[in-house]
Amino acid sequence: MRVVRLLLLLGLLKNVGSVLVPELKSWSEDRYIQCVHCMDYDRSHISLFGCKPRRPILCNGNACFMRFHKEFERPSVMYTSGCLNLTLAEMETIAHAQKHSNETGNKNGSLLCEIAEKSDTCICSNMDKCNFINLSPDFSEYNRTPLLKNVKIDEINHMKMFLPHEYRRLTTYRQYQQQSTIRTSHFWLIPMFAFPIITFFNR
Secondary structure (H helix, E strand, O other): OHHHHHHHHHHHHHOHHHHOOHHHOOOOOOOOEEEEOEEEEEOOOOEEEOOOOOOOOEEEEOEEEEEEEOOOOOOOEEEEEEEEOOOHHHHHHHHHHHHOOOOOOOOOOOEEEEEOOOEEEEEEOOOOOOOOOOOOOOEEEEOOOOOOOOOOOOOHHHHHHHOHHHHHHHHHHHHHHHHHHHHHHOOOHHHHHHHHHHHHHOO
């Protein structure tokens, strides 16, 4: 009898994370689902719109995400979706922010969304491919609460996978910019060292 009670207690503790965030009721660290893994990218010289195929690329995680970027002045990465492996600590952080927010979510929502200045980010865990762009589930929207600021979403992997040549081009360009900045920042030192050297040779 004690063994049964212990197992029941362990089961309850194991499922604590699943009720932390109402929109992610089915979430658990060791429960994996399939998520759509895609990217829409648009610049003057290259475009990729890969998020509406009939057979999307899939990945596995304990939650799915989708992120829409708002940088319309210079469009580049417009939209990404993929997998997350959220920890219990991350879920507790989300739950804490949600609990202390002045905004109210949708109790029937299965998509939790943070609306920020430069991007909108949503996460879900209720079913396979819950982040498919063509779906229209009920969702909770938070405009003034940074619920997902501690959730690491690595969009660099999308660039490496879908646009490797563009990734290398941008990486090279950033390195060049950094080197130029370093050279410029040290340029003011030249007169400091040049003056004593010139004085020495003019003696």
